[in-house]
Amino acid sequence: MRRPPAGVSLVVPTVGRPSLAALVASLGDLAAAPVPVELLTVDGRGRGPAAARNAGWRAARHEWVAFLDDDVIAAPDWLQRLVEDLTVEETVGGVQGRITVPAPAGRRPTDWERLTAGLAGGAWITADMAYRRAALQQVGGFDERFPRAFREDAELAYRIRGAGWRLLRGGRTIVHPVRREGPWVSVRTQRGNADDALLRHLYGPRWRDLLTVPPGRRRAHAAVTAAGVGALALAGAAAVTGRRAVTAGALAAGLAWAAGTARFAAVRILPGPRTPREVATMLVTSAAIPPVAVAAWCRGWLRWRGARPLPVGPAPAAPLPAAGAAALSDVDGVARHSGVPA
Incomplete structure (x- = not known):
């Protein structure tokens, strides 16, 4: 039987961006919403978005x-549509909103813009995702071993579905603008490979299929990195020994590295605006990304050896805090802005 929600709490982790306003x-x-609504903003700068959302x-x-x-x-009718989305059967544990990413006007999108646009097709992304509090209680919420806004939402959705809840x-609708970032943003995002290594330990080699995560380029990055390291090592050995066979090996490895890097750069350049700045950025970062990605994966692999998924408990009755509860203390970094009296 479908019934409207008794009330909704909006939780927004923030790192102090002006966009929060x-x-x-x-x-x-x-206060004009169809059901009681409260807004809680949480300081997300300390232990990351997973801890802030928890x-x-x-x-x-x-x-x-x-x-x-x-x-x-949020779209002008977002609150009204949220209530409609959450008017569902008791077996539904979560409902995702629709994300739109504005496309640049009059030109092809850059690499970063295309990466952001991928959010529109993502599954269970917490840019706009609503969960029953009972479902969150049952699985223990977000796994705080994920320190970034990366994979922690897909991992939570997998555990909630595994606990027997349906997700819809x-x-x-929300609009997700493309943030302004520097030329090295694609290199910085490779830190997420450490989180992928954690997921590999948690869920085995099929973790991407289980969590509905699209394929990555880890194997290609590993091959290019190995070729580059091999070329440098053989070049050093050739300088010491002077042997032609070693020199030929260094040249072959170097060519393999150059070919792999060029192929990766082309995949990123061709769909883009192909301006001199964008092409130069893609060439430099395409050389930097593979070793950075591999290093991050190795760090995560070593750090999370023996990691296990969070336990799932029995479905709770989901008791709610008292209606007159005060706002949280500064220890939790949560500020409450309520549309109904406290």
Whole structure:
């Protein structure tokens, strides 16, 4: 039987971006929502977004918890559509919103813009994802071993589905603008390979299929990195020994590295605007990404040896905090802005 939510808590981890004000403004008057709504903003700069979201939902007063990123904009009818999305059967544990990413006007998107646009097709992304508080309680919430906004939402969704809850896609919409980033953003994002290594330990070689994560380039990056390291090592040996066979091996390895790097750069350059700046950025970062990605994977592999998934408990009755509960203390870094009286 479908029934509307008794109330919704909105949880927004934030790192102090100016965009937070735009998000809050786009939500409109919370007191005018069809059901009781509260907004909780959580300081996400300490232990990462997973820990921040956990602090938020554990402080939530309502039956449903809707997570939003601090750099999105809600559609004018977002609150009304949220209530409609959450009018579902008791077996539904979560409902995802729809994400749109504005395309650049009059030109092809850059590599970073295409990466951000991929959010529109992602599964169970917490840029706009609502969960029953009971489902979050049953699985223990987000796994705080994930320190970045990367994979922690897909991993949570997998555990919630494994606990027997259904997940649906709703009709509400948010806009996710493309953040301004520097030329090295694609290199910095390779730190997420450490989180992929954790998932490999947790769920085995089929973790991408299980968590609905698209294929990556780890094997290609490993091959290119091995060729580059081999070329450098053989070149050093050739300089010492002077042997032609070693020199030929260094040349072959170097050519393999150059070919792999050029292929990777072409995949990133051809769909883009192909401006001199973008092409130069793609060439340099395409050389840097493979070794950085492999190093991050190796660090994660070593760090998370023996890691196991969080335990799943029995479905709780999901008792809610008292209606008169005070806002959380500064220890939790949560600020409560309620559309209904405390």
